[in-house]
Amino acid sequence: MRLNSTFFIENDVLDLSKYLLGCTFHSMIDGVHCSGIITETEAYTGINDRASHAFGNRRTPRTEVMYCAGGISYVYFTYGLHHLFNVVTGAENDPHAVLIRAIYPLTGINAMFQRVGAKKGLHALSNGPAKLTKCLGITLEHNRMDLDGDLLWFEDNFRHAIARTVAGPRVGVDYAGEDALLPYRFVGFPATASKLQQTK
DNA sequence: TACACGATTTACT
DNA sequence: GTAAATCGTGTAT
Numbered sequence: 001m002r003l004n005s006t007f008f009i010e011n012d013v014l015d016l017s018k019y020l021l022g023c024t025f026h027s028m029i030d031g032v033h034c035s036g037i038i039t040e041t042e043a044y045t046g047i048n049d050r051a052s053h054a055f056g057n058r059r060t061p062r063t064e065v066m067y068c069a070g071g072i073s074y075v076y077f078t079y080g081l082h083h084l085f086n087v088v089t090g091a092e093n094d095p096h097a098v099l100i101r102a103i104y105p106l107t108g109i110n111a112m113f114q115r116v117g118a119k120k121g122l123h124a125l126s127n128g129p130a131k132l133t134k135c136l137g138i139t140l141e142h143n144r145m146d147l148d149g150d151l152l153w154f155e156d157n158f159r160h161a162i163a164r165t166v167a168g169p170r171v172g173v174d175y176a177g178e179d180a181l182l183p184y185r186f187v188g189f190p191a192t193a194s195k196l197q198q199t200k
Numbered sequence: 201t202a203c204a205c206g207a208t209t210t211a212c213t
Numbered sequence: 214g215t216a217a218a219t220c221g222t223g224t225a226t
Binding site: 042044051052053076078079080081082084086099101128129130131170171172173175176 | 205206207208209
């Protein structure tokens with residue numbers, strides 16, 4: 001079952017960050033369908049969150065997309081070489097977002113290896129926010145994109161495979177002062193592989 | 201126009 | 214363990 005924009009608009013960003021664990025994230029880019037089970041997310045909770053690009057109600061050409069209604073992508077470029085992918089959530093003018101930090105490869109694995117280089121193992125293929133965008137072929141072209149469309153979408157398929165969810169501080173946000181300590185990073189630990197049966 | 205830096209990854213010592 | 218890669222973005226001039 002696909003997740004639609006209403007779902008991303010009406011639910012709280014922290015709840016969504018946890019809910020997305022075990023959902024699948026899909027791309028159809030360069031004619032290839034790739035997907036993986038989401039295993040790690042982070043929540044960025046709006047204008048009062050010092051770790052967010054939208055802190056202090058900052059509106060710039062880059063951050064403007066976060067102020068749109070939920071259900072669209074926020075892709076940005078960092079460190080001169082990496083793209084990071086977020087889901088914009090919440091109502092218009094309330095700039096919340098979920099950073100997708102890791103997925104476990106499910107379909108299109110050959111294409112993913114081609115994009116990232118075939119020298120690493122399956123478990124290390126897309127277990128980082130910049131690695132998964134590279135695997136799925138996501139670039140700045142996929143910013144501000146409908147997340148229930150033909151190119152990027154989510155499905156609620158494998159949440160039963162997540163046995164336990166652990167929260168901790170977000171990664172790489174030391175500049176955020178006290179907000180760097182907030183437990184807004186969520187990691188889903190899988191159940192045994194035998195439970196990995198798709199449900200619709 | 202100029203400059204400092206980043207919600208990271210990789211390779212190398 | 215440390216460092217390099219590398220450029221869009223934000224803020225200051």
